[in-house]
Amino acid sequence: MNAQSNEQSRETNDGLDLADYSAVALIAAYRAGRLEPVRVTEAVLARIARCEPQLQALYAFDAEAARAQARASAARWQAGAPLSIRLGGQDLTLDGVPLTLKENIATAGTPMPLGTAASELTLASEDAPPAARLKELGAVLLAKTTMPDYGMLSSGLSSFHPLTRNPWDLSKNPGGSSSGAAAAAAAGYGPLHLGTDIGGSVRLPAAWCGVFTLKPSLGRVPIKPPYAGRVAGPMTRTVADAALMMAALARPDWRDGMSLPHQQIDWLSLCGARPLDAASAAERLQGLRIGLLMDAGWGLRVEPEIAAAVEAAAALFAAHGAQIERLAPGSLCTRAMMDGLDAFWRMRSWLDISALPAERRERVLPYIRAWVDRGERLSAAELFHGYSQIAAIRDRCIAACQPYDYVLSPVSPVSAFPAAWASPINDPERPFEHIAFTLPYNMSEQPAASINCGYTAAGFPIGLQIAGRRHDDLGVLRVAQAYETLRGPQRAWPAPGLR
Template identity: 70%
Template sequence: MSLHELSAVELLQAYRARTLSPVEVLQATLAHIERWEPRLRALYAFDPEAALAQARASEARWRRGEALALDGLPLTLKENIASRGTPAPLGSAATVLQPAAEDAPPAARMREAGAVLLAKTTMPDYGMLSSGLSSFHPLTRNPWDLDKNPGGSSAGAAAAAAAGYGPLHVGTDIGGSIRLPAGWCGVFGLKPSLGRIPIKPAYAGRVAGPMTRTVADAALMMGALSRPDWRDPTSLPPQDIAWTALRRELRGLRLGLQMDAGWGLAVEPETAAAVQAAARLFEQAGAIVEPLQAFTTRSMIEGLDRFWRLRCWLDIAALPAERQDRILPYIRDWAAGAAGIGAAELFHGHAQMAALREAAVSACQPFDFVLSPVSPVPAFKAEWASPINDPQRPFEHIAFTLPFNMSEQPSASINCGYTATGLPIGLQITGRRFDDLGVLQLSAEFERLRAPQQPWPQP
């Protein structure tokens, strides 16, 4: 196995045994990126020399016996996670670029743990698309099929993880932005409970989370990422959680299986078959699987759509005309639909976040965990903004993911199969609020149950 393909767990074992060094691992990873990146375009602010300096410092710490928790592990961060000295364009050509004054909490925690930041990763304008399409970044593509989209908004993070740009990647998620690209790129992505991983800026539904090739690597990251930070007023109090204790008894667990979200795109047959087959594996291992009926409605989503359109429109309308013109046309068209919304409609739209939260928590309460598709459809055309590419119907593909942002529940994507053309299919595993470890454990058990995976894509 090539060095860039080794997991974080394997690399730490090799560093401890002195059979590998952070410098040689980073050099191998950089060489692999050079082969992939001209076509994949997953990275922003790629700085090999700065990364090599970090790797040399890590190597020195290992030699002195002073290694940190994640010392010498190659890392990428989504570009909207501020890192000191690097501008955050937020995926948009309309952004005025200014170096970040400080690390946001996820960047600070990973730096403190000794991870080697080799680059930031791409995202669409303002993170408002499930796509690798951006007015600032080049088009990011899916390594499984370069004619397909990696999804978003953590587009570059998912593509980088699937392509083998090192083991550790951090994305963000407000409606599916970790889980959707993770599902479409065949990697593991965890959207933690709101407040589990401190983030800045913090607002309703927004979280940061790990994106990796294995569940164990994501669990390893959680030990650092979940440390508290006062700058996030929604952050949870410190807890002593054994993040790497990933075994879970499946016998007797009650699992809900949701195959109908109540609105949005219909689940395509290949996706349905893969998710149902995953549920049968849990059943064969002793879990009790029962159907979970749809619990969200079209009116909830239309209200939420109006609220987010107006929020985005107010930001866009405040920009000078020449900067407005630089925003991706799809985003401008979507947001402009809110120009005439009044106060009553806005209030009703905002209230749908609470309605979604109550519906999701209530529906999931009878179960230990809930299984569902991540997306009803596999990866779509690389140049499209969404699976249907229609700004007037922007949320049709996020019916399974969005509710769990509003309900603040932990939810993960893990690969459960492939289409006839070889595209990954994501299984969503959702737990009760604050049971992030349980979601990791169930995901790790599924990782052991599932069939051998197809080889990772190569440049």
């Protein structure tokens, strides 16, 4: 087959490359017999072959395993028996849809380095709950995605993985710690990607790469290992695809002792064959009471271009009947609270890293080692005070959000930063200046999404954060989808024309 026919095989009659199809569209096409998983998987593999040498977003990539999964899926569709479950009177399936998983989400038989060269590469013995739920529905696992050392950076910098870059500009960082997942989503490595978040690790890279993500309520998606603030969340190009993933992920698994009781949530109501129309989108916003936080009270100043884009998004909400009220600086979390939590996290990480043999300890990224060193000097009182800030931030954030249906803010105060930096200011003594808008919602256990709301003059995406009350994950998705419908056309995705 020549190059021209190869290109044609990756496109459909609408001229859209199959690598850029949404999961919702793929499933509809599979059901109708218009497409089959082998052709789709080959299109995504072709995209990866073109872009991955520049992006370096993947780990444990196995094209032949993906092809084998696609062939098995095609046979199931041909037999009229795709892998599925019955959910709310509908059949839920992901059979044949390309997928990536962040490398700290265990998959049986694959080592899990946690982004650091200090790890010993032992094979995972089982699939973690999110991986199991997605595999059960037939998703085609292409690869794992990269992350920084221990997930402790908002960066694509790692001592184990090659430097992951931002598809919008290869000189820029994709963010982290779900760095590879965000880059893969923006570049069109298939429609479904899963990251994890404990302080902004899906929302920050989603904002800097222009994709959509939901940080769910704590416990909504069972995960292993669970701990305070840690969640797994979908990273996709559309809200509907994120809702589809949530339908698959938000199912019980006894291995997560912090998981929420199972609820019948109508995730699939956002996944209709027809896009949401403007009238219905406007109706979702009518009468909502919206908080607007433009100054977190600590951390980096919000860049003027980002402030203008978020203010414009709030104005759009107001134009469609929402009531906007500004929150005071520091409403969600104070500098003192963050400093205490920083001390606790340094101690926790210092205990882990200092327990390593010296030779392995030296392999940890120098930025991380510099950050944890102060943990050795912390007193028991300082440690206890730091740990207590989890509850203090939770209580303050929940109280601040209680008067509102949803709260809007920037995701990040700054736009994408140099690719080789560990953070937007690259200073281990000030590591969290950029997470003032995202961190509080991890500690408060509230759902929070990032959706693109504009571009800087240099062409970099800007993320709008939409946060809801605890456990109102579906509501956050509904509002995000309404904004997605009303915000207007977006710029073309950066792949396949990476520069």
